[in-house]
Amino acid sequence: MLIENDLKLDFKDVLIRPKRSTLPSRREVDINRTFKFLHSGREWSGFPLIAANMDVTGTLAMARALNRHTALTALHKHYDVDRLVSFFRESETANVFFTMGTTEADYEKFQAVKQQVAIDKVCLDVANGYTEKFVLWIRRIRDENPDIVIMAGNVVTGDMTEALLLAGADIIKVGIGPGSVCTTRNMTGVGYPQLSAIIECADAAHGLKGQVCADGGCTVPGDICKAYGGGADFVMLGGMLAGHDECDGDIVYQERDGQQVPVAMTFYGMSSDTAMRKYSGGVAAYRASEGKTVKIPYRGPVENTMQDIMGGIRSMMTYIGAIRLKEVAKRTTFVRVTSQLNTVFGG
16 A cells, blocks of 8 residues: 655646736637647647537537537447448538447447548547556557547556557546546545646656647636646546537426426436446446436537637636647646645746
8 A cells, every 4th residue: 555645636726827928818819729649640720629428418419519619529439330420421520539448349330430431530438548458459449540540548647648658549538537427536436636637647648749638627617727737738528518409418398488498408427327227228237337417507509608618718828928728838837725825836
């Protein structure tokens, strides 16, 4: 047994300290980025925000909506082959990840779709990215698909970030247990404070010319700002994008003035009882549910939420004098707010 005494931080533990700036307006900042990926050699430009590959948020409708902002969507893995092929043929998919797990059934679906349409981005998604099986899976997908962008995870430490990059991943998903409908930390005691995970994994990835995607824990636009400030190249959102017209959650209606008005929508983790009943017939005897099901307020079109998110990021950049999003991590100084003796981190 070991105890690490080093300081570990979550989004709630810090604020970003303002700095002098010559920026006259939020209109002057650039929230887009351009990346060249480590293994595939491909380039991508856009707003580096990703809708999570949950079946409520990682939808075809969400992909179409976020594409208008050059933001990305990781489609959930439960669409059938015909629907995926139709989508990839008829839609703009430069900002879309095909998602798969680590089963042969997942691989066969991927092959069936890829034989009919071009796929250039794949999200390899597991809850526990620390297994040797996952490392070998990434290597297999990379060897057979040398020119696709691979995002893989989830992990929370620098050593495993390096291992997955060296196995063939381009982007590493960072986060174990921080999501609003994830109960992994309660059920297993396993996890890592999300901001520290981002900082440590980004440091490891950038040393190898890879990227990281902060996955989970953001509940307000300020958390997204802190993720970018901590070194995240991409930020993945679930709960913040749930409850919108573009989602597939069950809608709860309430009668008002003689009309049925939407007031809430269901949202659940992909390891919850709800998800496992829906796709696996229930929770297997050898495991426990590690997610919960909640009702969140109905929010209408996702366009309004995207405007709030992008506006918050632009405002943060003017507070710290960052003209381009890629400058944010270098311009960020975090001030610790969970101790009587505030501590400053960053440059």
